[in-house]
Amino acid sequence: MAGLIKNLRVTKTGSSSRTLEEAHRRSMDLFREACRALPDIMDRYNLQEVTTLSELRSKIAAEFRKHSKVTNLKVVDMLVFKGQEELQYCIDHSKQRHHLLGQYIIGKEGLAGDIHKLGETDHGESEFLKSFYRGNS
Amino acid sequence: MMKHAVRIVQSRILQRLRLGVQLDTDVNASVVVPATRWCSKRMYSEEAHASSTHLDRGNVVARVLNAVKTHQKVDPTKVTESASFQELGLDSLDTVELVMAIEEEFAVEIPDAEADKISSCSQAIEYIAAHPCAK
Numbered sequence: 403m404a405g406l407i408k409n410l411r412v413t414k415t416g417s418s419s420r421t422l423e424e425a426h427r428r429s430m431d432l433f434r435e436a437c438r439a440l441p442d443i444m445d446r447y448n449l450q451e452v453t454t455l456s457e458l459r460s461k462i463a464a465e466f467r468k469h470s471k472v473t474n475l476k477v478v479d480m481l482v483f484k485g486q487e488e489l490q491y492c493i494d495h496s497k498q499r500h501h502l503l504g505q506y507i508i509g510k511e512g513l514a515g516d517i518h519k520l521g522e523t524d525h526g527e528s529e530f531l532k533s534f535y536r537g538n539s
Numbered sequence: 540m541m542k543h544a545v546r547i548v549q550s551r552i553l554q555r556l557r558l559g560v561q562l563d564t565d566v567n568a569s570v571v572v573p574a575t576r577w578c579s580k581r582m583y584s585e586e587a588h589a590s591s592t593h594l595d596r597g598n599v600v601a602r603v604l605n606a607v608k609t610h611q612k613v614d615p616t617k618v619t620e621s622a623s624f625q626e627l628g629l630d631s632l633d634t635v636e637l638v639m640a641i642e643e644e645f646a647v648e649i650p651d652a653e654a655d656k657i658s659s660c661s662q663a664i665e666y667i668a669a670h671p672c673a674k
Contacts, residue, residue: 426631430631430632430635431651433635433636434635434639434651434654437636437639438639438648456609456640459639459640460611460636463632463633463636467632470632
């Protein structure tokens with residue numbers, strides 16, 4: 403019966419900002435909305451053992467910071483929309499715990515980087531090969 | 540807990556209290572006893588029960604500065620009451636994150652228009668000290 407319990411939040415249709423300042427304001431509004439939803443998300447997915455609220459907030463801020471250099475307004479709007487969609491999935495429990503753990507709490511550095519740190523022996527490969535294996539991300 | 544106990548006692552008393560009603564058959568008698576005689580202080584809301592709902596300023600300062608110091612990017616030695624967030628090396632995203640941390644610390648919700656104005660420790664302290672619902 404989960405479908406009958408409507409969350410109050412829905413993702414609205416795409417926005418069109420006219421100035422960079424407006425786009426910046428939209429992204430900050432999204433960040434605030436995400437931070438306000440974080441305690442609910444932590445309860446929903448039982449993340450209390452794994453991380454703290456402030457750490458999760460810093461991780462979300464790091465996600466925002468990845469796109470800090472973008473200046474194209476349409477791209478910013480698209481990124482904000484994707485962020486709202488992502489937030490909606492987290493609130494609706496459309497995602498599962500392992501999604502959040504992999505994407506946000508452990509993150510790419512944890513998943514891929516650790517394999518290199520976990521005692522993989524050095525076969526005398528060149529730096530080129532090592533970065534080839536590590537990939538582009 | 541105390542407030543809860545007071546409420547229970549209050550409701551029990553009110554259930555058992557019976558006001559004497561005098562039927563005024565003489566229409567010309569004009570003395571009306573106002574019911575407010577019984578309640579000198581109106582206890583309608585949560586705020587009425589607390590003598591002062593604003594937090595003590597020293598408490599506010601300590602907790603706000605602590606929230607700023609525990610931020611990852613901030614150097615704790617540079618944090619003073621008059622430091623602005625830009626001086627501490629924080630950009631706009633960090634400022635919003637810090638304001639959210641302060642919101643969480645004091646269990647308040649700051650509206651966006653007010654939150655945009657907070658760009659230094661002293662402004663945050665002023666806002667929280669003036670907020671009646673801060674815990």
